[in-house]
Amino acid sequence: MTDADIYPPLTDIMRDVLMQDDLELSPELSAKDVEGWDSFKMIEIIMAVEAQFGIKVPSQQLDKLENVGDLVKVISERAKVAS
């Protein structure tokens, strides 16, 4: 799964969870850039990502997610494990 496969559905998820229709994702985008992106929203994003991509993100990786780029990397790695 390439980044190009991940970004469009991830953008939909994050727009929905963060209730921002015009949110544009970049690898550097992080919680400090988006108002309302708190720890619960992060959990909602993870759960929606897991359902969308058919993966499970291990708890110990959650603390290490600093930005969208980290999340995309985890999705890509876990999708490989799952396939």
Add this chain to the structure above:
Amino acid sequence: MERSFGEAHQRAFAGLSGDWNPMHMDARAARRTPAGFPVVHGVQSMLWALETLLAEPVPGVIRQIDADFARFLFVDDEAQLAVTKRTDTEIRAELRCKGARISGYTLRFGALPAASPFAGEAGTIAYDAARTDPLPLGWEEVAAAAGTVSLGPDPVETYPRLCAAIGRARVRGILALTRLVGMVSPGLHSTFHRINAKIVEDEAGVAEELRFRTVQADERFQLVTIETAAPGLRATVKASRRAPPTAQPSSDVLRRDFRPRPASGRKVLVIGGSRGIGEVTAKLLGLAEVETFLSYASGHEDAEAVRDEIAAEGGRAHVLRFDALADPVPQLSALPDDLDSVYFFATPRIAMRGGAGFDAALFRHFCAIYVEAFGRLCEALAARGAHPVTVFYPSTVFVDEAPHGLAEYAMAKAAGEVLAADITRHSQTVRVISVRLPRMATDQTAGMIAQEMPSTAAVMLPLIDRIEGSIAPG
């Protein structure tokens, strides 16, 4: 559009919705939650917001109401409602307090769909109208919960515009959602995160109740998605089960696992000794045969329980009220002149940061206790006489780590450290020992993701031995 919700509003809303969860109603119980102070029901501020939005003409029939509850709104805090988007099909609004986003609401307009049948078998929980005790369900029960919640009284006097727009029965259904989350499942230890409520066509002949079932449960985050149906309403809610209040170890467990060095004859004041780090410190001091005066600001019964536990293990303890923000001189007059040490665990009410940047008001809020009240206490102790007194000042590793969102807290503690050093340098009788404590398991550090934290007793024991024991401090 601005307002606050006081205690009377909380009681009225609890009567209307049936959500009497102590997090909203009982200051003593609320201080044992991560919020630390009574919190306005998310559905109460939401319904006020909808009622306010409906004062202006809207573009059509409401077909969906979405709300997310991002942060706690504390009782008596002023909140502002602002419309953020208005089109022919939707209105979006946000509730803010001190600059921070509390909740977001979306109203969508259009034709109502027909009522879909509510899938699933009848559940096992039937929570009837008379009950006011929240269910203390465990995770397994929450993950599998299904059943019915009875609807509350007619809400038309409180929400006339919303009742006119979507009908009284549906407003009762929305009110039952907060009763479901706060009283039934997850119940006692719950946090409400989100509502997605679809308004569906009127239904004839259905029971006046809210039916619910958990459709998704994630144990890692203790988070559930619950589908519900009430007359004319199909709502999905997300809520989590909070960690129950952090129980600190009892004196008999502390006696078994930790052995404080005996320091009999010493007299010690523990400010904030009714719970958390202060509670454990008071119990360890009791086991060290120290005569302990433990103070509380609002948790009188908690403090008495700690005192009784110390007494049951053969220790000597007394309870007194001490308000760190008030003049310490008269408050200290009830204590013996030859007090040997004081542990300063006074904490301000939990407060949140306004926006993303530095919040000067929050910094002052922390400084009022961690710097000014602490300084006044040391001055008052020095003025009491020639008996030397050691004061323990709990600083924090956050001074080194400066974690995101805690700058004001860490800065106030750092200022307290500097003051501690200054007092020790200049005072003839008061010596302050300040230590940067690690994050420990207390009510306020209980988060959604379980973290390994050192036990409070393991951290405090060597410090107590150092302060009360024969090892010279410093």
